Amino acid sequence: MKNLYLIAYLDLKESIRAKWFLVYSLVFGGLIALFFIAGVTESQVMGFSGLSRLLLMYIQITIVILPIFILITTVRSISGDRDSHILEYMLSFPISLKQYYWGKIIGRFITVYLPVIFAMIIAVIYGAFKGADIPWNIFFLYTGLLFAMSATFLGIAFFISSFVKSSEVALGIAFFIWIFLLAFIDIALISLMMQQRVDEGLIIFISLINPMEIFRVAAISLFDPELTVMGPVAFYILDSVSQSTFVLLSIGYPLLLGLLFAFFGYKIFEKKDLV
Amino acid sequence: MIKVNNITKKFGSHISLENINCEFNKNESIALMGANGAGKTTLIRSIMGYYHPDAGEVLINGKSPIKQRVEVLKHISFVPQLPPPIKLSIEELMQYISVSANVDKELIKHYANEMKLDINANLNKSFFKLSGGMKQKLLIAISLAKESDIIIYDEPTANLDPKARDDFYRLLKQNEKEKVLLFVTHRLEEVKDLVNRQIYMDLGKIVSDERF
Numbered sequence: 001m002k003n004l005y006l007i008a009y010l011d012l013k014e015s016i017r018a019k020w021f022l023v024y025s026l027v028f029g030g031l032i033a034l035f036f037i038a039g040v041t042e043s044q045v046m047g048f049s050g051l052s053r054l055l056l057m058y059i060q061i062t063i064v065i066l067p068i069f070i071l072i073t074t075v076r077s078i079s080g081d082r083d084s085h086i087l088e089y090m091l092s093f094p095i096s097l098k099q100y101y102w103g104k105i106i107g108r109f110i111t112v113y114l115p116v117i118f119a120m121i122i123a124v125i126y127g128a129f130k131g132a133d134i135p136w137n138i139f140f141l142y143t144g145l146l147f148a149m150s151a152t153f154l155g156i157a158f159f160i161s162s163f164v165k166s167s168e169v170a171l172g173i174a175f176f177i178w179i180f181l182l183a184f185i186d187i188a189l190i191s192l193m194m195q196q197r198v199d200e201g202l203i204i205f206i207s208l209i210n211p212m213e214i215f216r217v218a219a220i221s222l223f224d225p226e227l228t229v230m231g232p233v234a235f236y237i238l239d240s241v242s243q244s245t246f247v248l249l250s251i252g253y254p255l256l257l258g259l260l261f262a263f264f265g266y267k268i269f270e271k272k273d274l275v
Numbered sequence: 276m277i278k279v280n281n282i283t284k285k286f287g288s289h290i291s292l293e294n295i296n297c298e299f300n301k302n303e304s305i306a307l308m309g310a311n312g313a314g315k316t317t318l319i320r321s322i323m324g325y326y327h328p329d330a331g332e333v334l335i336n337g338k339s340p341i342k343q344r345v346e347v348l349k350h351i352s353f354v355p356q357l358p359p360p361i362k363l364s365i366e367e368l369m370q371y372i373s374v375s376a377n378v379d380k381e382l383i384k385h386y387a388n389e390m391k392l393d394i395n396a397n398l399n400k401s402f403f404k405l406s407g408g409m410k411q412k413l414l415i416a417i418s419l420a421k422e423s424d425i426i427i428y429d430e431p432t433a434n435l436d437p438k439a440r441d442d443f444y445r446l447l448k449q450n451e452k453e454k455v456l457l458f459v460t461h462r463l464e465e466v467k468d469l470v471n472r473q474i475y476m477d478l479g480k481i482v483s484d485e486r487f
Contacts, residue, residue: 006374014362085359089414092323092353093375094345274325 003095007103008110015111020073025115027065031058032123051127052135055120059142059219062116063212064182066146067153070112071174074157076167077104078269083167088275097274101266105158113150117143138222141247145215148254152211155258159265163272181212204236211254218250276300276425276455277322282331284317284479291317293479294331301424304456304469309476315459316356318476319427322457323353335425349376352418356430356459358410360403365394365413368402378421386416390442407434415443419450426450429459444469 015021032054040054078101081087091100120142124134156177164170184206207213217234221243237246277299284292292314299305307315320326322333324340324347333340340347361368372378387394390412402410411434418426432440447456447469458466463473475483 003375006371010363010367010371013367017362085355085357086361088320088325089353089355089359089361090371091325092348092351093372094348095375096345271327273327275320 003099004103004106007095007100008107011104011107012110015108021111021115024069024073024112025118027069028062028116028119029122031061032119032126035123036126050132050135051124052138054123054127055135055138055142056219056223058120058123059145060216062146063149063215063219066112066116066149067181067212068175068178070150070153071157071160071178072171074108074112074154075160075164075170075174077108077158078161079164079170080161080167082165082275085275091274097270098266101158101162101269105154105262108158109150109154112154113147116146116150120146141218141222144247144251145218148251148258149211149215151258152254152261153258155261155265159261159268162265162269181210184210184213200236208237211257214250214254218247221246221250276336278334279318279322280331280334282318282321282328282333284314284321284326285329290479292321292328295479295481297474297481297484299425299455299457301453301455302451303472304451304466305458305472305474306463306466306470307457307459307474307476308461308463312478313476314479315476316429317479319429319457319459322427323351324348350424352421352423352426354411354414354418354428354431356433358402358407358414358434362401362403364399364401365405366398368413369394369417372417372421376421378417382420382422383413383416386419386446387413389446390416390439392416408436408439411435412439415446419446424453425455425457427457427459430461431458432465440465 035054035057040057076083078087081090091097120139124139128134157174160170160173160177164173217237220234221238241249279295279297282292282295283290295314295318307318309315317326321328322335322340324333324344327341335347336350338347363371369380369383372383373380384394392409392412394413394416397405397409402413405413411431415431418428432443435443444466451469456469458470460466463470472484472486474481474485
């Protein structure tokens with residue numbers, strides 16, 4: 001276990017020093033600051049107000065940008081080390097592949113999760129200081145969603161990293177996956193529905209296996225299901241599944257997906273040539 | 276100590292190692308030579324357990340470097356041809372080595388001093404920001420401090436000035452007893468005083484193996 005923690009600790013330290021981490025933290029911290037400066041907490045639009053509105057806006061933007069941030073910064077984790085012969089040297093010491101791989105995942109998970117959750121905590125503290133009501137149910141739901149989202153895309157990134165030999169190819173695949181999942185939230189889904197070729201249950205199923213769609217719907221699941229901003233899929237889901245079941249699904253399924261991808265990535269890492 | 280049994284390694288249609296058989300025993304210092312693409316690095320990487328061979332096996336003290344990598348790598352020190360751009364600071368790199376391989380940090384500093392490298396002045400510096408020669412000296416110091424039975428050097432003196440090369444060979448002379456020293460080199464004259472066996476490879480095969 002000491003080697004697992006060692007790898008995680010050193011990866012965390014290395015990541016925190018990296019320039020991407022600074023940009024990453026500034027983006028999410030900056031978003032919150034921007035919302036406060038823009039007076040989002042004082043406005044009332046379509047039933048959302050105060051900190052609830054701010055947190056909702058934050059998570060909706062985060063759902064789009066967090067996956068690509070995680071994918072592009074993590075996908076090179078192993079493939080980049082392989083490319084630059086770092087892996088060759090670091091693995092010449094008696095560390096098991098299991099400890100190296102999972103240690104890297106743990107370190108990277110802390111790196112990507114902390115800034116997004118920290119920005120939200122700052123928002124709550126600042127909101128409380130300004131006398132706003134704190135929507136604890138939304139805060140805890142979003143904490144869970146961000147955790148699950150970080151795990152999903154970290155798992156996918158490590159999966160890609162384990163079999164791709166060049167970090168440029170890894171970046172290309174990561175970008176494609178992000179665009180693909182983003183497109184299936186709306187573009188592909190709506191066009192499928194408009195063509196009426198496919199059963200609506202299947203369309204809903206396709207949308208539900210997409211973790212980004214799950215996060216999007218879960219982010220608004222605590223609000224009134226009659227709201228038109230939700231879109232047809234969200235309305236259908238929240239109308240047919242109880243709120244608490246869907247919340248559990250929206251955290252449990254992406255978490256499982258991330259772990260599965262990470263596990264398959266490990267199996268590939270273990271079976272393939274290391275350098 | 277090291278047994279390479281009928282090993283074949285292919286990359287696509289290219290055969291990098293073809294049915295290689297060899298054995299390296301205690302108190303042997305071997306110069307592994309050959310033109311670029313002869314299969315030297317592939318052989319080293321197969322010994323280290325980085326490559327899964329298409330046929331045959333490597334055994335180190337009777338153990339597989341793939342299946343029992345932790346046990347096997349406790350006995351191997353390795354210095355690559357080009358120091359990798361590790362972003363950890365020297366302090367962190369020494370911590371990694373000290374915890375994972377149970378290497379005494381003071382011993383690393385001792386050998387670094389012997390190589391005329393002042394580690395204490397550079398502890399917080401990233402490894403990749405050191406000069407090529409300083410990196411190589413540190414990797415050599417680590418390899419010696421690990422006190423392994425098997426030491427593998429892939430062109431270890433490529434970045435070293437003549438004085439540092441002398442220090443390196445002097446330290447090796449002091450530490451070669453009861454060990455296997457395996458050098459990948461293009462310059463036999465530099466290691467001829469150290470080695471007692473010379474293997475020449477070409478096109479993935481061992482074409483000559485001389486002991487002297």
